[in-house]
Amino acid sequence: MTTDTIPMPTLSRQDFVSDQTVRWCPGCGDYAILATIQKALPELGIPRENIVFISGIGCSSRFPYYMNTYGIHSIHGRAPTLATGLAIANPDLSIWVVTGDGDGLSIGGNHLLHALRRNVNLNIILFNNRIYGLTKGQYSPTSRVGAKTGSSPMGTFEHPINPIGLALAAEATFVGRSIDAHTQHLGEVLLQAARHHGSSFVEVYQNCVIFNPTEWEGLDDRRTRDDNILYLEHGKPMIFGKNRDRGIRLNGFTPEIVMLGDGVTEADLVVHDTESTELGFILSNMEFPTPMGVFRSVSEHPTYTDSLMAQIAEAQAKRGRGNLDELYRAADLWTVVPQEPNEPIESHISGRMAEELDDEYIDRLQGTGMPTPKTNVQDRLVEHTVSSLAAHAPVEVDAHTSLAKAIRQMNSHNIGCVMVTDENARLIGIFTERDVLMRVAGLVNDLSAATVEGFMTPEPVAVGPDTPIAHALHLMAVHGFRHLPLVDDGHRPVGLISFRDVVHHLHSANVTVP
Incomplete structure (x- = not known):
């Protein structure tokens, strides 16, 4: 069977x-x-x-x-x-x-x-x-x-x-x-x-x-x-009522209720x-x-799926089943390859787009056109390092510190995070307000019993004193951080910087944004 x-x-x-x-x-x-x-x-x-x-x-x-x-x-x-x-x-x-x-x-x-x-x-x-x-x-x-x-x-x-x-x-x-x-x-x-x-x-x-x-x-x-x-x-006349003694007939386009009998029959009703x-x-x-x-x-109308499948079958009968890879590569494409020194950039662009690039665009790609003027804000962010910021002193806890104590530390110092260090005072993690909201609030019943180790962000991104401010901002933007730990050569916390510190630094130098 x-x-x-x-x-x-x-x-x-x-x-x-x-x-x-x-x-x-x-x-x-x-x-x-x-x-x-x-x-x-x-x-x-x-x-x-x-x-x-x-x-x-x-x-x-x-x-x-x-x-x-x-x-x-x-x-x-x-x-x-x-x-x-x-x-x-x-x-x-x-x-x-x-x-x-x-x-x-x-x-x-x-x-x-x-x-x-x-x-x-x-x-x-x-x-x-x-x-x-x-x-x-x-x-x-x-x-x-x-x-x-x-x-x-x-x-x-x-x-x-x-x-x-x-x-x-x-x-x-x-x-x-x-x-x-x-x-x-x-x-x-x-x-x-x-x-x-x-x-x-x-x-x-x-x-x-x-x-x-x-x-x-x-x-x-x-x-x-x-x-x-x-x-x-x-196919049946419109009759209603517990005794089936009333019906519906049309007076023009208006339905009206009539009593059956006295000359009114089912033949007078709407079917x-x-x-x-x-x-x-x-x-x-x-x-x-x-x-x-x-x-x-009504049943004479084809369904959406029936019509769609019929159209697909017709297209396949005329043009074959097709090839997704060929369809993908049939569009305007170009390939970027490593550029040799002093080699014209247009030689690295293949396909139909190469013929459509104008001289001004090529100049901009090669950097031979009019340079884009830098602002005084950009200059300062690139030239100055994070050591010039008024970094907050780090507030440190170890991995076995209770969540209750770590949160008290943040509140008492009015700071958005604490540094988590090992026995040699090296940075191994960071515990932030975001961690409290996303990982702790409503999920942990006893803050005194749980430790920071299970809720911190381990091996956080950190910067040194010589890091340009622009690069520090880039790291904040890429990773979605509000704070960045500042560490010394031994990876020990020496400070904490934030976007607000950058703003204060620019204002203190009377740098204006055009």
Whole structure:
């Protein structure tokens, strides 16, 4: 039996449950969405190793941790970008993007829009609770006008984004909507989205029990939802109500509610058509009843990956697979070789660039043109050595000094670092304020027990008294140092210099910068 004929083991919801403790607020709608997706995935017949969940930032974006699949917890709003790259790199994957109304429609709005218009083969699930939950209740791009939140105490006056309308405007090839409280309906919509080849976008009305608990009243209660929700079914008339006695018909381009009977029949109602983008736009703006289900589903559009791979195959058929090294070397290149004394510099430049160098540029390279005037600051920095600086006296400790004592030494001497010396007083390390912030603060519980040896910078760069100031500044810039130890011929500390000492030296000599 070959590997191609080995049947895939039957998976259950439990196979998609990770070992991580789920951490959302008690009663959060995210629990229901998580359970519904875990229940729906086994029906797709896709191995877990071929499933990836990618999220951005927000409450919903913890999702990858709770799925026993591959996952990426990415950066704010950029999940569609990472997912696009992954869909191109491995077209066989089932890729799910989990985002929220804040993550997906604010900082991530641009990325979401382009993933949809490109028809990348992704399943994008947008949790919409019309609030920023993770950051404690600020209004979001979908919050209603007048919503009073932590960031809009007098009520927001911004017009909210319509996620369904946005997806339709981007010509997403699958657009749907459901609600966390109706898990059966949610599961059906998610399965249709997952089986769609191309970009699928599903908005899920999700309840935030802490900061926006009443947003979906009338829709989240099984006793009232059928009177408030219009369930969309392709090819069927739009009927709603617990008794299925009301329907939707068009008055021009405006949908209106009618009661069935008294001369009004199902033939008078709008028949849902998921291939009609125009009808989808009309439905996307309905508030009562709230449309739930598939707004749009078309399959004739090629996916981004399919088109890209077809274009690559066509190029390879015409021009071959190509050679990266040849492509790299096809650009304007030149080779620099050692120059012999008195040899013209242009003889060291090969390739097309050699013919394009003008005389003035060659003069500058050779130093035969007009010399660049030096300033009095440059002269002083090159000619004067660090011995002319008012160097601070070194504060020394040994490697076994406790961190507590070393920090006290810095504070008492009002200095940014201490020198670490061995038993012969030779410099072996330097312990600085940066070390305290980056290596000690918040990481070491007992400063008295830990010693400098484990946190210092060993064998630090040091300069002698005869080092030009310019070279000392160069070392500070290259290594990112604020201080440089000054040592004698025996590598014993004799001082400490800083950029501030250089500035004071220039000012003391009345050197001005032009």
